[in-house]
Amino acid sequence: MVLVGVEIKETEVSDEDFEEMKGFVRDYLAASVESEDDGGRMRWYPWHSASYRFNHILNVVDLATEIAEAEGADVDVVRVAAVFHDVAKLEAEQDVHAEAGARVTREYLQSRGNYPESFIEEVCGAVVDH
Ligand SMILES: [Fe+2]
Structure with a gap:
């Protein structure tokens, strides 16, 4: 195992934990659509389907991770x-989805794992501001 150059960070989100987060978000989006009587607020628009939204999220994860690594974030x-x-x-x-998303995020992070409050604050701040 090569440890040279590896920084010990305060918060470590394992790949397993991260996969669990992806699954939670995927299921949450699907449930949001299913719970509507008519099959979804804007079901005729592909960009409002759960699968379209989840795919968008995965693309953002890839790009954001790449940028964070390059920028040292x-x-x-x-x-x-x-x-x-x-x-x-x-x-x-649309105008309140960022705040609503931050509340869901906070609830998730506070109820699972052992994430420090400072980590939760940083994550939720970024969700609110996106
Ligand atoms: Fe958004």
Whole structure:
């Protein structure tokens, strides 16, 4: 195992934890659409489908992670914020979906794992501001 150059970070989000977050967001989006009587607020528009939104999120995760690595930002904060940024997109109106998403994110992070409050604050701040 090569440890040279590896920084010990305060918060470590394992790949397993991150995959679980992806699954949560995917299911949350699907449930947001299913819970509507008519099959979804804007079901005829592909960009409002759960699969379209989840695919967009995965693209943002990839790009944001790449940028965070290149810029020396906290990759865990950035990738977790990226995966949650549109979690409430299909259940909330556009002008409040970022705040709603931050609430979902906070609830998730506070109820699982052992994430420090400072980490949760950073992630939720990024979700609110996106
Ligand atoms: Fe958004």
